[in-house]
Amino acid sequence: MTHFIEVFFQALPLLMDGLKFTMELAIISIIFGLGIGMLIAILRVYGGKFSYTLSTAYVELIRGTPLLVQLFILYFSLPQIGIHLSPLVASIISFSLNSGAYQAEYIRGAIQSVERGQMKAAFSIGMTKWQSIRLVIMPQALRKVIPSWTNEFVYLIKYTSLAYLVGVPELTAQGEFVASRNFEFMNVFSGVALIYLSVILVITWLFSNLEKKVKIPGV
Amino acid sequence: MKLLEVKNLKKRYKNKEVLKDISFDMDKTETLVVIGPSGTGKSTMLKCINRLVEPDGGQILLNGQDVIKARRIEKIRQRIGMVFQEFNLFNHLTVLDNVRIGPLKVKKLQKSVATELAMENLRKVGLASEAKSYPAQLSGGQKQRVGIARALAMEPDLIMFDEPTSALDPELIGEVLEVMRKLALDGMTMLIVTHEMGFVREIADRIIFMENGEIVESGTPEKIFNAPEKERTHQFLNQFTKFWREK
Numbered sequence: 001m002t003h004f005i006e007v008f009f010q011a012l013p014l015l016m017d018g019l020k021f022t023m024e025l026a027i028i029s030i031i032f033g034l035g036i037g038m039l040i041a042i043l044r045v046y047g048g049k050f051s052y053t054l055s056t057a058y059v060e061l062i063r064g065t066p067l068l069v070q071l072f073i074l075y076f077s078l079p080q081i082g083i084h085l086s087p088l089v090a091s092i093i094s095f096s097l098n099s100g101a102y103q104a105e106y107i108r109g110a111i112q113s114v115e116r117g118q119m120k121a122a123f124s125i126g127m128t129k130w131q132s133i134r135l136v137i138m139p140q141a142l143r144k145v146i147p148s149w150t151n152e153f154v155y156l157i158k159y160t161s162l163a164y165l166v167g168v169p170e171l172t173a174q175g176e177f178v179a180s181r182n183f184e185f186m187n188v189f190s191g192v193a194l195i196y197l198s199v200i201l202v203i204t205w206l207f208s209n210l211e212k213k214v215k216i217p218g219v
Numbered sequence: 220m221k222l223l224e225v226k227n228l229k230k231r232y233k234n235k236e237v238l239k240d241i242s243f244d245m246d247k248t249e250t251l252v253v254i255g256p257s258g259t260g261k262s263t264m265l266k267c268i269n270r271l272v273e274p275d276g277g278q279i280l281l282n283g284q285d286v287i288k289a290r291r292i293e294k295i296r297q298r299i300g301m302v303f304q305e306f307n308l309f310n311h312l313t314v315l316d317n318v319r320i321g322p323l324k325v326k327k328l329q330k331s332v333a334t335e336l337a338m339e340n341l342r343k344v345g346l347a348s349e350a351k352s353y354p355a356q357l358s359g360g361q362k363q364r365v366g367i368a369r370a371l372a373m374e375p376d377l378i379m380f381d382e383p384t385s386a387l388d389p390e391l392i393g394e395v396l397e398v399m400r401k402l403a404l405d406g407m408t409m410l411i412v413t414h415e416m417g418f419v420r421e422i423a424d425r426i427i428f429m430e431n432g433e434i435v436e437s438g439t440p441e442k443i444f445n446a447p448e449k450e451r452t453h454q455f456l457n458q459f460t461k462f463w464r465e466k
Contacts, residue, residue, distance in 0.1 A: 117307035120271050125321040125373055126297030135324060139311045216311050218355030 007187040008194075011178045018174030019195060021088070025160040025170060029095035030153050036100025041107035042133060055104070062101035068162055070094045075166045091163035099156050106148040110141040143214055150207040154200050171195060220283050222247045222408055223268070223377060228277035230263055230432075237263050239432040241277070245377070248406040252419045255429035256455065261412040262304075264429075265379045268410075269299045282376065297325060300370030300378035304385050306362040308354040314341065314365050315350040321373045340368040344398050360391030364398055371402075378402070380411040416459045420444055428452045 043055040062070070075090040085093070114137050122132035161172035169177070175192035179185045221244040228241040237260040245251050253261045266272040268279055270292050279286040281295060289295050309317050319337035322328045328336070341347045344364035354362055363383055370378050380399065384392040396418050403409060403422050413419060419426060420440050427437040428447075436449045447453045 115307070115310075117303060117305050118309065121301075121303065121307035121309065121369075123271060123293070124269060124296060124299075124301035124303075125369065126293045126325045127321075128293050131324060135320065136309055136311075143311065216355065217353045219310065219353075 004187045004190065007182070007184045008191040011175075011182075011184075011188055011191060014174050014178050015171060015192065015195060018169060018171035019199070021163070021168055021170040022157065022160050022172075023199070025088075025091055025095060025163055025168070026153070026157045028092050029099055029160075030156055032092070032096035033099030033103050033152075033156070034149075036096060037103025037107050038138070040100060040104035041111055044104065044108050045111050046129065046133065059101045059104055062098055063105075067094070067098050067159060068165065070098060071162060071166060087163065087167045090166060091160070091168050095156060095160065095163075098159075099152060102152055102155075103145075103149065106145050106152065107141060109148075110144040111137060113144060114140045140216075143211075143216065146207060146211045146214075150204060150211075153203060153207070157200060157203070158196065221245060221280070222249075222282060223410070224278070224280040225264075225268065226278040226280075228264065228267055228279065229275045230260070230267055230272065231275055237432050238267065238274070241429075241432075241434060243427060243434065243437065245408060245410065247376075247408055250403045250409045250411065250422055250424045251427065252411045252413060252423040252425075253427045253429055254412075254414070254416070254419060254455075255435075259430050260432040261429055262381050265301070265381050265410065265412060268379065269296050269301060271301075293325075297321075297373055298376045300373055300375035302363070302366045302370055302378065302380045302383050304382040306354070306359070306366045306386070308362055308365055308369070310354055312353075313350065314346060314352050314354070314357070317354070317365055318368045318372045321369065326373070336374075337368070337372050340371045341365075343371065343401070344368045345394075358391060359387045360394045363387065363395045367395075367398055367402075371407075377408045377410060380409065380413065382412050382414070384413065384415060416456070428455065430455070 040055045040058060043051040044059075047055065071091060071094040074085060074094045075087065078085060118136050118140065119132050122136040127135065160170055163170050164173040164176070171192060175188050179188040182188070223245040225244065226242050228238050229236070230238040241264055243251070253264070255261055263272055267274040268286070270286065274287060277287070281298060284295065286292070286295050309320065312320065315334070315337055318340055319333050322333035322336050323330060326333075338347055338350065341350060344367055346361060346364055346368065349357065349361060349365075354365070357365065366383075367378075383399070384395050387395065392415070396415065399409070399411070400422060423440050425437060426440055426443040428435045428443060428449075430451060435451050436443070436447065443452060444456060447456065
């Protein structure tokens with residue numbers, strides 16, 4: 001145990017450098033993903049036939065292919081048609097696109113669970129469709145989506161380890177780097193796992209607090 | 220000019236003709252009540268008037284303006300209030316915000332003006348003290364009174380009530396009817412669908428009896444209740460009077 005602690009603290013500065021990348025990837029991607037997810041969900045529920053088909057195709061394409069393949073297409077295949085992305089940018093784009101598709105499905109479910117009468121009431125006082133969505137439907141849908149959104153964020157934090165494969169020095173990559181030098185694989189990767197776990201527990205706690213904070217009184 | 224004119228209104232769902240050829244009109248300050256058995260299209264008719272349901276044919280004029288041809292229906296809906304059977308208050312907003320959101324976001328009034336307008340209408344329905352509560356914290360009767368205040372705050376030309384007391388426990392119906400009675404006295408133009416026959420008799424200027432998507436007959440409460448022309452109207456109202464006698 002003392003040996004583990006010793007190795008862990010020796011590795012910690014490098015692991016923390018990695019954690020910065022991990023969190024940067026996860027936070028930026030979850031936010032872009034939320035934007036994409038809201039847009040796609042709204043198009044799928046309220047859009048015309050064309051936007052419905054297009055947004056459904058997007059969701060199915062992303063959900064039907066491995067994230068790693070999506071990342072490799074962006075990072076390794078695009079240069080062949082002249083588009084060069086840095087490892088970090090390629091990772092952020094692919095994680096955002098991927099998370100957006102999943103978030104779209106969560107948000108779509110939440111939108112559809114808002115009572116139909118809410119939209120009717122919004123229309124009845126003269127709101128436009130867009131005002132009704134923005135002022136009445138989304139504030140309720142987003143509250144309902146927090147638990148599944150937390151889940152998505154937790155997944156995303158762990159999935160960012162895939163960025164290692166295109167050369168982003170994130171937490172897992174840093175662990176590999178340290179362990180391949182001191183050969184303390186067990187201790188270093190246990191330490192890496194511990195860091196992921198701590199971050200995820202903190203995030204889960206934060207979001208369950210957020211959920212309580214924005215809960216509609218009396219419901 | 221009539222405040223509202225409905226001419227040959229038609230609506231069908233697949234093979235079922237829900238509204239067959241509805242024509243009627245309303246004067247300003249009039250209280251018009253629509254009665255009739257369940258499933259005869261009364262609710263659909265109201266929803267066609269503000270186009271929450273799109274009519275299949277006919278004409279609707281609000282102060283002479285064509286509702287069905289209107290390109291920006293939301294402009295017309297601002298002038299037609301609606302009170303729902305299921306209240307449909309905005310769950311995530313306080314009572315004050317439920318009433319204020321129309322004047323503030325739709326009419327784009329200044330916040331202080333919108334707040335004052337909302338509070339004034341909450342006082343009218345006796346709920347100023349609940350301004351900070353959320354819908355889920357209110358009783359059914361209170362919710363419906365907030366629903367009425369929300370419609371009033373838009374200062375509409377007409378308010379439509381779609382069975383406003385049908386989802387309420389019996390002991391809560393009175394407070395809602397009381398508010399509606401006051402509105403009628405204040406000269407609000409009201410188009411009401413309800414099964415509260417005692418209330419209809421007392422409040423209506425005119426009654427329309429509807430069945431199977433058609434207007435069977437219309438007239439003053441005295442005529443409809445005491446001397447209906449059509450046998451069907453008589454039968455329908457008889458069910459209620461029989462019920463009263465048994466009670």
